[in-house]
Amino acid sequence: MHTAEHDWITTPITADILRGALDLERTPHGLLPHRLPARARAQCADGQLAMAESQPSGVRLAFRTGATAVELDTLPTKRVYVGVPPRPDGVYDLLVDGRLTRQAHVTGGNTLTIDMATGTAEHRPGPAGTVRFTGLPEGVKNVEIWLPHNETTELVALRTDAPVEPIPDRGRRxxxxxxxxxxxxxxxxxxxxxxxxxxxxxxxxxxxxxxxxxxxxxxxxxxxxxxxxxxxxxxxxxxxxxxxxxxxxxxxxxxxxxxxxxxxxxxxxxxxxxxxxxxxxxxxxxxxxxxxxxxxxxxxxxxxxxxxxxxxxxxxxxxxxxxxxxxxxxxxxxxxxxxxxxxxxxxxxxxxxxxxxxxxxxxxxxxxxxxxxxxxxxxxxxxxxxxxxxxxxxx
CATH class of the missing domain: 3.40.50.1110 (SGNH hydrolase)
Known part of the structure; x- marks a missing residue:
């Protein structure tokens, strides 16, 4: 999925570069961030809650790097409501040193079709996609990729053209x-x-x-x-x-x-x-x-x-x-x-x-x-x- 014009470094996606999730589930494709722990999820069979807690609102990759190009492969699950105009694709926000610098989307992915009149939902699998940010400022910087708040997102791979390390603790509350x-x-x-x-x-x-x-x-x-x-x-x-x-x-x-x-x-x-x-x-x-x-x-x-x-x-x-x-x-x-x-x-x-x-x-x-x-x-x-x-x- 990645482009060839860079010497890419693949960094494992682990808890030390992921913020805002309470649990990480390993899936056949990669990692699925959850905002409720497994024990909580096991105590409620409500499909609405399962969908909501797996949508990564506030979840972001956060790392320090000198990279000027970043690629993230993900498998989104997009919602379609019967009878309603299509929803826009989920947005990925790239922040550099705390400032919103780029925005992008991932196409493809799974589709969840919801019929509010009947209360039914149909899940169809689809392919993973890639979000790509290039032309980032030179020099070492803090980079955050905020995942779409309203789109369940499995994380497949992170690539950069320079090494990545966790952001040091800034002492923030x-x-x-x-x-x-x-x-x-x-x-x-x-x-x-x-x-x-x-x-x-x-x-x-x-x-x-x-x-x-x-x-x-x-x-x-x-x-x-x-x-x-x-x-x-x-x-x-x-x-x-x-x-x-x-x-x-x-x-x-x-x-x-x-x-x-x-x-x-x-x-x-x-x-x-x-x-x-x-x-x-x-x-x-x-x-x-x-x-x-x-x-x-x-x-x-x-x-x-x-x-x-x-x-x-x-x-x-x-x-x-x-x-x-x-x-x-x-x-x-x-x-x-x-x-x-x-x-x-x-x-x-x-x-x-x-x-x-x-x-x-x-x-x-x-x-x-x-x-x-x-x-x-x-x-x-x-x-x-x-x-x-x-x-x-x-x-």
Whole structure:
């Protein structure tokens, strides 16, 4: 697959040059990064979660090299939704010394065809491809290749025209974040411009992103993954998936949040821990889930979501975003009396009513690229600056 005009050096892809993954699975083709450990994956048979955690949001190859040319062979799995215009190929972002320098795609790969009307999916195998970056600056530099945040990616081979070594420890703090598809990066332009990636860059921290599309459901195995992952800062963005999956009622919600926090605190007793409530989502502010595709729009080739619950069902304990925000604020207030490192942020401070008027959610659930930037900048401004819960007191 590689071109012949360079004297290529093949470097094994190992954990010391890969960041943001909690597990590496050896496959017949190479390595598949996972964002949940094998033990967690074994405890849930949900296909949506399996797809989301294998999509490498925040996962990047990071190395130091004098190379001016880099090739990476990968086997992507591309999603096709029946009745919806084709999705663009996943984007690979190349950063040199922290600056976005190149972007590229890999063609080919496996295809996962999803029919939202029937709930079925068909997997078809395809060939691996190569992403190629040439004309990089001379001299030794830090290079990062951010993998497509929304495209399952098996890593096959890494080639460069100069030796590669791991980037020395820069002493940067590790930020471990968990959230929904919005944190995963749905509808962001590229992997280094999801809102958590942007916030991490502005905050000068190393990101581990456990944003899982459709998977922020207070699952105990996710809490244990957070508990067992070394981190200096932890944030949880909770709420929207519990509404749009209609997974639980109010009676179960508060104890589940407490249990989730208890588990994390078992491994991180004094780590700064920020609980973030949902950003504004007009369809679910006062209307319960579940969410469903708007099939009238889908027949016209547009993907829109709608809330299928009834506001009157709140009296029976169905969850809405308004209910969840109130509960999260109450829970954090209650716990903070004994846990001074526990903090709360109202998600509407990141994206609220005025923002929705100016930058509406294109499919009624997910922010676009401009809104990812807005949320990332606001999160960094509230969390990482002086007086924020993630302020660096050693700086």
């Amino acid at each position: 590790v930020w471990l974040h968990h959230g929904s598809s919005i944190s995963h990066g749905s509808d962001a332009a590229s992997p280094s411009t999801t809102w958590p990636a942007l916030a991490a860059s502005l905050g000068g921290v190393e990101l581990i992103n456990l944003g899982l599309g459709g998977g922020a459901l207070l699952d105990p195995f996710t809490a244990r993954a957070l508990r067992d992952t070394p981190a200096d800062l932890i944030s949880l963005k909770l709420g929207i998936n519990l509404v749009n999956s209609d997974l639980m009622r109010l009676r179960a919600f508060a104890p589940a949040v407490h249990g989730f926090l208890d588990t994390i605190r078992d491994g991180h007793p004094i780590t700064p821990l920020l609980v973030v409530s949902p950003i504004l989502c007009p369809i679910h502010e006062d209307t319960p889930g579940p969410s469903a595709p708007d099939f009238a729009a889908l027949s016209g080739g547009r993907l829109l979501f709608r809330a299928t619950g009834d506001p009157a069902e709140r009296a029976g304990g169905k969850l809405t975003l308004t209910v969840i925000r109130d509960e999260l604020a109450r829970i954090v207030r209650q716990r903070a009396a004994d846990d001074p490192n526990l903090h709360h942020l109202d998600g509407r401070d990141l994206y609220g009513q005025d923002d929705a008027a100016e930058l509406p959610l294109p499919d009624r659930l997910h922010p676009d690229a401009a809104t990812h930037r807005l949320i990332g900048e606001r999160f960094a401004g509230r969390a990482f600056t002086t007086g924020g819960p993630f302020a660096d007191h050693t700086a």
